[in-house]
Amino acid sequence: MGREFWNAVEENPIIAAVKCMDDLEQCCKLEDIRVVFILFGDICSIGDIVKKIKAAGKLAMVHVDLIVGLSPREIAIEYLKNNTDADGIITTKPALIKKAKELSLYTVLRYFLLDSMAYENIFTQQHTVHPDFIEVLPGAMPKVIQKLCSEIKVPVIAGGLIIDKESVMGALSAGATAVSSTNHNVWKL
Template sequence: MGKSLVKHYFYQALEENPIIAAIKNMDDLELCCSLEEIRVVFVLFGDICTIRTIVKRLKDAGKIAIVHVDLIVGLSSKEIVVDFIKMSTEADGIISTKVPLIRRGNELNFITVQRCFLLDSMAYENLRQQQHQVKPDYIEVLPGIMPQVISKMCKVSKAPIIAGGLISEKESVMSALSAGAMAVSSTNHEVWKL
């Protein structure tokens, strides 16, 4: 499947259900695979020995699998990690805080999600300028419980915004979506069931 078709399917999946299951262990993997309404999964755990199996389980369950390459144990922070994920798994995309990895993901036709921790105005300004050079498909803003910041990011970002981090209740989800986020990612099982 070409990147434009995968990107379309990803976008459509988020429009139909803006909740992304962010999984951090095998129990989370099994639970999200059992929830039919969850279509997109962010993989936040694994190592070089298990990532293929984790992604395969998600794909077998009909999920879109996006691997946070910065969190996979045993992989470097060099661009070759993206090549490894492409050649060794069936992943649909990657998440990273590292600009070179997002660029390499784009080159390899992955869906790319640039994860950004907006801790102060300097981080906001860096992201605002960086997005034009890096061109991620999506930007994940953390923490996702800052509706004013999310709204501000949505106005300056060319990429759709995903709110993540500290999203643990319906009010947080609704607040982020009302502020303009396209979707929210959460490790909270109750949020997955909303």
Template sequence: MKEEFYQALEAYPVVTAVKDYNGLELALETESQVVFILFGNITDIANIVRKVKQKNKIAIVHVDLIEGLGSKEIAAKFIKYNTQADGIISTKANIISAAKDLGLITVQRFFLIDSLSLKNVIKYIESGHADTYEVLPGGMYKIITKLSAIATVPLIAGGLISDKEDVIAALGAGATAISSTDTGIWRL
């Protein structure tokens, strides 16, 4: 199944991530073969997954966002034995490990907020812990543009600013300033 997942990502690199039933219905009509399920609870997740599978799509459940599932390994077992899901997404390494042991596709999600989180992401990716990684934010400069358009006070971009190009891009996107722990950036 993992190879089918990788092929689906290559064939259509836009993954539909759904956060409600309306989004689910729209996602089921797209060309995307992979659906990230970001909503539900323990009473309806099997039905949500069933709808995805009926359209012959790959169903990946974000277990951290399913109401009634905890942050323990049992969440992966619940998804494996109570749904037809192909895999899980989680920010928690213990759940990723449990799901991988169960033969589920694993997507480890990371939120990049600063250089420390980047170091952790690099560590996990180098370990080969999950089948794939999802890194957020994916379009920081677009977000800066959007936020600067509505901000009524200076907007400072920080986190993951690592070189002159990053500084210029952040400022060009509308940030008033950047912040960084990188002393090399301080001297620009």
């Protein structure tokens, strides 16, 4: 697992997830935020977005599924590696995780836990895909997170609906290594 990514999450388990330029500006001013999940942008702007995050001394993780103009194929990962200073990727696509690992990028495999079938998918894929972290959404489900953390070896990030100190503490107490949130107040906890 990527030590720098792990160390940054250990230093501060709150990850800023940014969905617009205002979010980006706000999180870059917060010294304690160490990792930023980029949830917006396009093929023309992603390099500059990453550059701002890196200039603020933070790790930049690009959610490749949400970047306009990037295809959901391995070539998109090569593009990010060759044309930005991104530290890693977030995706729901296992094939993109494999490619990113080959290119020595940090990886987060995102799962939407909509039902028990989605939950079981994590176990099926954990033996073929080896992300640095998995992110589960919604993250405000302490019982589910606790069960998941006890059954898999990959560290868990809880994201989605993390809106206050109670939801942060609930996820972390349940065993999540970190939380990601778009909520500016959560970033300041």
